[in-house]
Amino acid sequence: MGTSRSDHEPNPAPRDVNGRPVSRSRWQRLTARIGSRSVPEAIGVDDDDLEVIASCDDDAASSSTVLEGSSWRPQDQAVVRHHLVLPISRVSDAIAVAALDGYRPVLQEHDGPVPDGHEALVLARVQLVDALHLSQERSRMASLGSRHDGRAVGWQVLQRAGKTDHSGGRTSG
Numbered sequence: 001m002g003t004s005r006s007d008h009e010p011n012p013a014p015r016d017v018n019g020r021p022v023s024r025s026r027w028q029r030l031t032a033r034i035g036s037r038s039v040p041e042a043i044g045v046d047d048d049d050l051e052v053i054a055s056c057d058d059d060a061a062s063s064s065t066v067l068e069g070s071s072w073r074p075q076d077q078a079v080v081r082h083h084l085v086l087p088i089s090r091v092s093d094a095i096a097v098a099a100l101d102g103y104r105p106v107l108q109e110h111d112g113p114v115p116d117g118h119e120a121l122v123l124a125r126v127q128l129v130d131a132l133h134l135s136q137e138r139s140r141m142a143s144l145g146s147r148h149d150g151r152a153v154g155w156q157v158l159q160r161a162g163k164t165d166h167s168g169g170r171t172s173g
Helices: 026-034 063-068 088-099 131-147
Strands: 050-056 078-087 118-127 151-160
Touching: 050 063, 063 131, 078 088, 078 131, 088 118, 088 131, 131 151
Parallel strands: none
Antiparallel strands: 050 151, 078 118, 078 151
């Protein structure tokens, strides 16, 4: 419960920095069965309990600077969303190309202007985030937008909200 994922979709595996599923070792699977260690639940791009922890719409801003100034937790899985503006006739082609790297479109309002004949598209996937790989993905999305006569206009990193402690503050637990 608490997610908008359909009931028939399997719980996604944790992802690495390239968005590929990470399989657990035999020891991790065994200890998870006997309950000696809690394994964090994998997240999905549509989970309702995600919050934006870093975002940027400035092409010149470095990923490391934006991440440093945020509440990003590098050890936790994240959803990376890329915002693009593309001609309506090219959107389905761009989605097909992005799907090869594990991205899928998500519904989200776009704040900026969208020229006539264009559509705002938000592509997302689950992965571990670090500044290097986020920069590579930003470049990949800029290239995807350019090849489809559009442009990448921003990005967001989302993670599950940190636990609230008894004093009302937030922890990263």
